[in-house]
Amino acid sequence: MGKLIQCSSKIAKNPYYFKLTDTNVYSIEEVCYYIRHNIYLMQKSLFDQDFAVWFRDELEMPETAGKMEKMLAGENDIKDIIVTLCCSCDYYDEKEINNIIKIIDDTRNLPTRKKQKIKADNYLRCGCYEKAVEEYERVLKSDDMLQASIQEYGSIYHNMGVVYANLGDLVRAAEAFSQAYEKNKNPESLKQYIFALLLDGRYVKYDTVSQQFGIPQEECEKIKEEFDRIYEEAESVKEVGKIAKLKDVLKAGYVDEYYEKVNGYIKQWKDAYRDEISI
Secondary structure: OOOOOOOOOOOOOOOEEEEEEEEEEEEEEEEHHHHOOOHHOOOHOOOOOHHHHHHHHHOOOHHHHHHEEEEOOOOOHHHHHHHHHOOOOOOOOOOOOOOHHHHHHHHHHHOOHHHHHHHHHHHHHHHOHHHHHHHHHHHHHHHHHOOOHHHHHHHHHHHHHHHHHOOOHHHHHHHHHHHHHHHHHHHHHHHHHHHHHHHHHOOHHHOOOHHHHHOOHHHHHHHHHEEEEEHHHHHHHHHHHHHOOOOOHHHHHOOOHHHHHHHHHHHHHHHHHHHHOOO
């Protein structure tokens, strides 16, 4: 899970798998750690009867398993489940558990649109992009958004742009970033809008950005310079990656072929560099 956790309870031979975040846990301590560090993601649907069975069979905690089965089948909410789990071992003290409870209560008191956005943001953070899009669209269509500020709208559209960019849909990504900047005037939204246009090869559209938003052309040029620098760095990484891919050739015993190709790549880079600095 990315951190060394001292476990005094039984370690499961077979882990419980949290599908949403692609995470395996092997002990009650790891369950508690997982809950705290994914607290805004917590919802009752994240747990099921298999989770209770895992507690009984793998962790040999029949009492906790029985409580979980009753809560999952009944009217108990996520707060009851989290408190039961965190109180079933000594991983967190009373103060830490109270802090977790406070976060749950504070989240519960948020307007519906903000709770939905938190849910969508967590899907984005976990790489569940399709679910994130669905949730962001659900937020935008909700009646509660009538009470939202311009900044809230801008934040949602910006994050939708991030989702679409990760899905490789640069057209929709650019549209989302454009709508975000129109609402929030956040420089980051403008930058990502220009990046999406340039990545998609829409230089004609890029040329109209200054007029579109009424901003100085120099501002757009600075963003383009940053894009060019990042793009060049990415290309250099790709070139180095060519050599990394040749390791399989070396492992197979083709030493001469390996060095021949490596020297060929290096010669290409040297020639390209000489061409760039020649006058």
